[in-house]
Amino acid sequence: MVLHEAAAALDWVMDKSLVLGYTKIGPAVRRNWWPHDPVPGALIGRHVLVTGASGGLGLATARGLARLGAAVHLTGRNASRLDDARSMLLDEQPLAELTVHVADISDLAATAEFARQFSTDVPRLHAVVHNAGVMPPKRTVTPEGHELTLATHVLGPHVLTYGLRKALAGGRVVLVTSGGAYGQRLDAADPEYAEGDYSGVTAYARTKRMQLVLTELWARDLEPDGIRVHSMHPGWADTPGVTDSLPRFAAVTGPLLRDADSGADTAVWLTATDDAIGTGGFWHDRRRRPTHYAPVGIETPEQVGQFWDFVLDATEQPAPGA
Numbered sequence: 001m002v003l004h005e006a007a008a009a010l011d012w013v014m015d016k017s018l019v020l021g022y023t024k025i026g027p028a029v030r031r032n033w034w035p036h037d038p039v040p041g042a043l044i045g046r047h048v049l050v051t052g053a054s055g056g057l058g059l060a061t062a063r064g065l066a067r068l069g070a071a072v073h074l075t076g077r078n079a080s081r082l083d084d085a086r087s088m089l090l091d092e093q094p095l096a097e098l099t100v101h102v103a104d105i106s107d108l109a110a111t112a113e114f115a116r117q118f119s120t121d122v123p124r125l126h127a128v129v130h131n132a133g134v135m136p137p138k139r140t141v142t143p144e145g146h147e148l149t150l151a152t153h154v155l156g157p158h159v160l161t162y163g164l165r166k167a168l169a170g171g172r173v174v175l176v177t178s179g180g181a182y183g184q185r186l187d188a189a190d191p192e193y194a195e196g197d198y199s200g201v202t203a204y205a206r207t208k209r210m211q212l213v214l215t216e217l218w219a220r221d222l223e224p225d226g227i228r229v230h231s232m233h234p235g236w237a238d239t240p241g242v243t244d245s246l247p248r249f250a251a252v253t254g255p256l257l258r259d260a261d262s263g264a265d266t267a268v269w270l271t272a273t274d275d276a277i278g279t280g281g282f283w284h285d286r287r288r289r290p291t292h293y294a295p296v297g298i299e300t301p302e303q304v305g306q307f308w309d310f311v312l313d314a315t316e317q318p319a320p321g322a
């Protein structure tokens with residue numbers, strides 16, 4: 001996957017400019033050099049679980065995976081929204097194998113139980129795509145006592161990944177993170193965002209930074225099981241999440257936003273490609289990206305260790321049936 005020098009330079013400039021790279025201009029240009037599509041039918045006979053698949057990018061990811069033949073499991077918090085999503089996909093692809101599961105990823109105990117039951121029903125899982133995301137307007141704490149973006153983007157995905165570890169052997173994990181992570185450092189001292197003035201946008205971006213760190217930690221930890229872990233960011237895509245949580249941003253960027261399928265493209269590609277892409281990477285538009293653009297703010301090994309200890313401690317679950 002060696003890019004011609006001129007293409008690599010143009011790609012880099014587009015990435016740094018944000019508008020050229022993150023909007024629909026990004027894939028329109030980059031598809032001229034990005035890696036080939038997964039072969040048709042690449043996922044036939046494989047199960048893939050997509051969290052937050054009732055709308056937006058999760059629904060688009062489910063669509064892309066189903067087109068490649070996967071049996072797709074869609075999760076979300078609302079049964080009727082999931083049923084609507086399934087019906088919409090079946091209208092488009094009548095032979096698609098789609099199963100919906102009501103599962104709130106921010107509820108750690110319920111997620112552990114969901115993973116246990118799911119592994120019994122689906123003992124071999126090709127991949128999980130951690131897509132579910134939120135940007136609450138004010139600090140919200142789950143009934144288990146965790147700040148909501150942390151529970152949704154970090155702790156819940158950790159519980160789900162490790163609950164599915166056996167089923168995922170030889171498979172893949174994809175985290176849908178955000179370019180917003182570039183604007184935040186890892187805050188291992190206050191992961192629950194209990195100190196300072198809370199901002200939903202900041203909480204979101206902080207936990208997206210944590211997802212990048214988690215990608216590298218999971219990649220190392222899960223390598224012995226042959227599980228490959230990657231994260232990606234979708235750029236700026238036209239989804240209910242963007243129009244509801246960032247209406248002013250959506251109004252300004254509206255005509256330039258990518259469609260959801262284009263935002264989901266790299267998550268689908270990472271799940272299905274046969275290319276030798278290793279593990280532990282951060283991707284956008286089918287190309288590996290740096291996790292930091294400047295040395296300032298790179299997390300120290302001590303901060304990473306402190307964060308990992310926090311995640312392990314916060315996600316400790318009672319043994320099933322205990």
Ligand SMILES: NC(=O)c1ccc[n+]([C@@H]2O[C@H](COP(=O)([O-])OP(=O)(O)OC[C@H]3O[C@@H](n4cnc5c(N)ncnc54)[C@H](OP(=O)(O)O)[C@@H]3O)[C@@H](O)[C@H]2O)c1
Nearest residue numbers: 052054055056057077104105132133178236237239240241
């Ligand atoms: N759109 C963009 O431009 C953009 C940019 C950067 C990153 N992202 C990332 O892409 C992902 C999807 O974003 P989106 O724009 O598609 O958002 P969206 O339109 O708001 O969709 C979010 C999805 O997550 C589900 N969800 C939320 N909380 C959940 C929970 N606790 N458990 C299970 N499902 C939950 C929602 O379903 P229910 O409400 O029905 O549960 C919905 O299906 C997020 O991780 C976001 O951070 C998006």
